[in-house]
Amino acid sequence: MIAWRPGRGPGWALLVVVSVVMTAPVAVIVWSIADPSTEVWRELWQTRLPGMLVDTVTLVTIVVTGAVVVGTGLAWLVSAYEFRGRRLLSWLLMTPIAIPGYVLGFVWLDTLQSPLGARAVRSIWLCAAVLIVSLYPYVYVFAWSAFREQSPRTVDVARTLGRSSFTAWWRVVVPMARPSIAAGAALVAMEVLTDVGTVRLFNVSTVADGVLRVWFGTGDRDAAAELAVVLVVAAMSLILVERALRGRARYTQSGVRGGSVARPVTGLRTVVVNVAGWGVLFIAVAVPVVRLARWALRAQQLGQTQSISGDLGFHVVSSLKVAGLATIACLVIGTTMVFIARERGRWGAALGRLASLGYAVPGPVVAIGVVVALAAVDRRGWWPGEVLLVGSLAGLVYAMVVRFLAVAHQGIGASVGKVSPSAVASARTLGAGRLRVATRVELPLARAGIIAAATLVAIDSLKELPVTLLLRPFGVEPLPVWVWQATSESLWVQASVPSLMIVAIGMPLVAALLWSVERGAEVVS
Amino acid sequence: MRTATRTFLSVTVLLGALVPAACGDDTAAPAEGDGKTVTVYTGRHYGIEAVFDEFTAATGIKVRFTTGKDPELRERLVAEGANTPADVLMTADAANVELAAAAGVLARVVSDTLTSAIPAELRSPDGTWFALSRRARVIVSSTERVDSPPTTYAAVGDPAWKGKLCLRPSTHPYTQSLVASLIAAEGEAAAEAMVSSWVDNDPLFIDSDTDIYKAIAAGECDVAIANTYYLGRLQTEDPAFPVAITWPEQDGRGAHVNVSTAGITTNAPNPTGALTLLEWLATDGQKTFSDANFEYPADPAVQPTEVVAAWGPFKGDTAVIVRLGEFQPAAVALLSRVGYE
Numbered sequence: 001m002i003a004w005r006p007g008r009g010p011g012w013a014l015l016v017v018v019s020v021v022m023t024a025p026v027a028v029i030v031w032s033i034a035d036p037s038t039e040v041w042r043e044l045w046q047t048r049l050p051g052m053l054v055d056t057v058t059l060v061t062i063v064v065t066g067a068v069v070v071g072t073g074l075a076w077l078v079s080a081y082e083f084r085g086r087r088l089l090s091w092l093l094m095t096p097i098a099i100p101g102y103v104l105g106f107v108w109l110d111t112l113q114s115p116l117g118a119r120a121v122r123s124i125w126l127c128a129a130v131l132i133v134s135l136y137p138y139v140y141v142f143a144w145s146a147f148r149e150q151s152p153r154t155v156d157v158a159r160t161l162g163r164s165s166f167t168a169w170w171r172v173v174v175p176m177a178r179p180s181i182a183a184g185a186a187l188v189a190m191e192v193l194t195d196v197g198t199v200r201l202f203n204v205s206t207v208a209d210g211v212l213r214v215w216f217g218t219g220d221r222d223a224a225a226e227l228a229v230v231l232v233v234a235a236m237s238l239i240l241v242e243r244a245l246r247g248r249a250r251y252t253q254s255g256v257r258g259g260s261v262a263r264p265v266t267g268l269r270t271v272v273v274n275v276a277g278w279g280v281l282f283i284a285v286a287v288p289v290v291r292l293a294r295w296a297l298r299a300q301q302l303g304q305t306q307s308i309s310g311d312l313g314f315h316v317v318s319s320l321k322v323a324g325l326a327t328i329a330c331l332v333i334g335t336t337m338v339f340i341a342r343e344r345g346r347w348g349a350a351l352g353r354l355a356s357l358g359y360a361v362p363g364p365v366v367a368i369g370v371v372v373a374l375a376a377v378d379r380r381g382w383w384p385g386e387v388l389l390v391g392s393l394a395g396l397v398y399a400m401v402v403r404f405l406a407v408a409h410q411g412i413g414a415s416v417g418k419v420s421p422s423a424v425a426s427a428r429t430l431g432a433g434r435l436r437v438a439t440r441v442e443l444p445l446a447r448a449g450i451i452a453a454a455t456l457v458a459i460d461s462l463k464e465l466p467v468t469l470l471l472r473p474f475g476v477e478p479l480p481v482w483v484w485q486a487t488s489e490s491l492w493v494q495a496s497v498p499s500l501m502i503v504a505i506g507m508p509l510v511a512a513l514l515w516s517v518e519r520g521a522e523v524v525s
Numbered sequence: 526m527r528t529a530t531r532t533f534l535s536v537t538v539l540l541g542a543l544v545p546a547a548c549g550d551d552t553a554a555p556a557e558g559d560g561k562t563v564t565v566y567t568g569r570h571y572g573i574e575a576v577f578d579e580f581t582a583a584t585g586i587k588v589r590f591t592t593g594k595d596p597e598l599r600e601r602l603v604a605e606g607a608n609t610p611a612d613v614l615m616t617a618d619a620a621n622v623e624l625a626a627a628a629g630v631l632a633r634v635v636s637d638t639l640t641s642a643i644p645a646e647l648r649s650p651d652g653t654w655f656a657l658s659r660r661a662r663v664i665v666s667s668t669e670r671v672d673s674p675p676t677t678y679a680a681v682g683d684p685a686w687k688g689k690l691c692l693r694p695s696t697h698p699y700t701q702s703l704v705a706s707l708i709a710a711e712g713e714a715a716a717e718a719m720v721s722s723w724v725d726n727d728p729l730f731i732d733s734d735t736d737i738y739k740a741i742a743a744g745e746c747d748v749a750i751a752n753t754y755y756l757g758r759l760q761t762e763d764p765a766f767p768v769a770i771t772w773p774e775q776d777g778r779g780a781h782v783n784v785s786t787a788g789i790t791t792n793a794p795n796p797t798g799a800l801t802l803l804e805w806l807a808t809d810g811q812k813t814f815s816d817a818n819f820e821y822p823a824d825p826a827v828q829p830t831e832v833v834a835a836w837g838p839f840k841g842d843t844a845v846i847v848r849l850g851e852f853q854p855a856a857v858a859l860l861s862r863v864g865y866e
Contacts, residue, residue: 043858044861047864048861114743117745118691118731118736118746119729119745122730122731200732201732203694203730203732203866212696213696215596216595216596216597216698217701217854217857218853218854218857219596219599219624219853219854220854221600308592367597368604371600371604371605372604375604375608376604378605378608379606379607379608388605388608388610390601391605469593470593470597472591474589474591475589489735490733490735490736491735
């Protein structure tokens with residue numbers, strides 16, 4: 001990079017402090033591995049562990065493959081072909097991200113139960129299908145933004161050289177978008193590894209499910225933590241695989257960027273394109289929303305439009321407060337880390353990734369880790385007065401940051417990294433200080449990417465359940481808690497109102513995300 | 526570009542202002558230990574607000590509560606230690622409250638009101654927790670397809686029910702405490718053989734008692750093990766719901782019974798208010814508390830609601846309740862060994 005020597009001390013200190021604070025909740029849980037209980041392991045290995053590993057590997061493989069095929073395929077359809085409703089479709093295909101997996105799960109479970117039978121519906125295949133339609137947007141958004149970035153000339157050249165549209169896509173476009181697709185796939189894999197809601201509905205016993213099974217069944221936190229370490233290791237290997245797949249690839253586009261590679265489709269192909277696009281939307285959005293809406297009408301008739309804690313407005317305010325604060329906190333901390341870490345080489349980057357560890361750990365494990373860590377601070381009485389962190393809004397927001405900092409950090413890092421070094425160099429030559437360059441040049445140029453990262457964090461915090469459930473303060477009851485209170489009793493009608501509300505709040509966020517992607521945000525490093 | 530900078534800076538300033546505000550929020554909440562408010566952590570949330578409203582109307586003491594899963598609330602109490610705002614822990618399961626008591630977060634309570642209202646078998650011998658309602662886990666079967674349902678838990682493993690059995694997965698506390706009661710009554714080897722025979726019947730595992738009842742009505746299975754109060758809800762909606770209850774083990778120890786419980790926390794800021802709440806729930810509040818969820822009151826002198834009373838009297842295996850927590854880890858291990866989902 002540009003040759004100037006920043007004052008290193010305070011930056012390092014800040015970086016280390018943030019990393020320690022963000023890693024502490026996972027560390028207190030993982031600490032127990034220092035003294036592994038071999039007896040528990042032997043028993044686990046002889047009983048459930050092999051099955052859990054098989055289920056986990058199977059599920060991750062099917063879901064990642066499915067999400068990559070669906071996400072990349074759809075992104076290609078709406079990028080490569082021109083047809084009526086293309087623009088609308090390309091936006092709508094992003095909306096499933098606003099529907100929490102645990103909502104999609106119970107809606108489809110109940111919908112398919114009558115035609116397929118209760119036994120057939122509880123299978124790893126249907127679980128995978130639900131996870132695919134719920135998670136493909138992560139791949140779609142990355143692939144879509146990568147395809148948008150590619151010059152139409154690349155495809156034109158391939159076609160001029162006698163390749164068909166498909167071959168041109170497969171041999172030229174996809175390889176160039178590979179880093180983005182791999183990043184999306186890694187996010188999907190992480191979500192599947194840490195999922196504890198959807199898998200239980202479908203009787204799939206993954207390792208994450210096993211952590212809760214051991215912990216809550218026997219009260220043996222140490223044994224559960226040891227199992228959780230398996231997940232952390234798996235997630236870390238995933239990140240390494242993703243980095244390897246990405247390699248040192250830096251593709252340079254020739255000629256004009258942007259513009260449209262889309263060409264009109266006709267005849268049978270129009271049908272195929274429309275059926276694929278609208279078909280996925282039908283499964284992922286239309287059926288669940290219609291089903292929820294009908295339940296919500298029933299809830300209206302029965303007068304069940306409020307929870308045991310308050311009315312809809314009260315829950316909406318809670319959700320907005322928590323998701324809003326979590327997003328702002330992730331943005332500020334993420335941006336600060338990106339700017340400090342990038343001038344500090346490999347170790348800086350490593351610390352940045354370490355601070356993102358919470359994303360690789362199941363929500364309930366993070367939640368209890370945060371309670372243990374914050375309670376330890378509370379006992380020291382470092383704060384004035386009677387203020388306690390456990391059960392405060394600050395404690396909940398902190399837990400959300402631990403869980404979702406990775407999303408903000410990656411997104412912001414990617415877009416700031418894309419700012420042309422010459423723009424920075426020019427500003428420096430003109431005498432601007434580092435802070436001035438950051439705030440006047442780099443952040444404004446990276447604005448779209450930062451907004452994209454912010455909306456992703458906001459959507460994630462809006463849907464988050466386990467952390468919210470354990471850490472919410474009195475008088476703050478975000479919508480997912482209400483959904484949980486109803487679904488844990490199989491009361492789908494009562495769960496419909498808050499579920500629909502989560503989707504409704506998520507929609508403008510999806511629109512903001514799409515807007516920023518269209519403005520050139522690349523959502524990933 | 527200027528705007529973006531300003532936005533970023535104002536966001537930073539805003540965050541700086543919000544962090545203390547977020548902490549401050551908590552102190553603005555009803556003061557702890559003022560004697561006017563009781564704080565409850567509850568793993569039971571069905572119909573709970575109506576009960577608390579009635580308590581406030583009767584005593585003038587306000588209740589603020591947070592809902593959650595029994596084991597997570599226990600972990601939170603342990604972590605908070607002396608700083609906990611909770612006066613009362615309520616659970617939906619005996620084993621979980623025993624684990625909380627073993628972790629030292631529940632105080633020993635001496636109260637004549639409680640000991641005279643709640644039978645000795647339904648409270649911890651050391652006074653750390655008290656049952657408030659009983660929930661029976663029984664054999665249920667289709668009224669359309671089953672003439673002679675099993676009358677013991679062992680008979681559920683009869684090959685006649687192969688492919689016709691629905692059970693709740695082993696992740697759920699209800700399954701774990703049922704198996705804990707089998708171990709206590711029959712010994713580990715016999716319990717293992719029994720649960721094995723269930724698994725041999727290739728059961729359909731459904732993680733929701735309501736859905737288990739619905740599966741029987743839909744013809745997906747003929748026989749299942751489930752809690753009675755879910756049938757209460759279903760029969761309220763549809764009095765002709767085609768599933769019947771069989772009280773198991775009536776010639777022996779009685780049907781498996783679990784309990785909803787409450788205990789006062791060791792570090793309760795308002796132990797007096799907490800005791801008032803527990804005593805009220807064990808006496809004047811018994812009926813509202815149990816009826817809200819079609820359960821059996823802990824005080825045998827209090828009558829259950831009409832729908833529940835119509836199922837008739839039964840013998841319950843209450844002797845084992847205080848020991849369910851002790852056998853729970855063995856039950857979880859057993860369920861793993863026999864390959865129960």
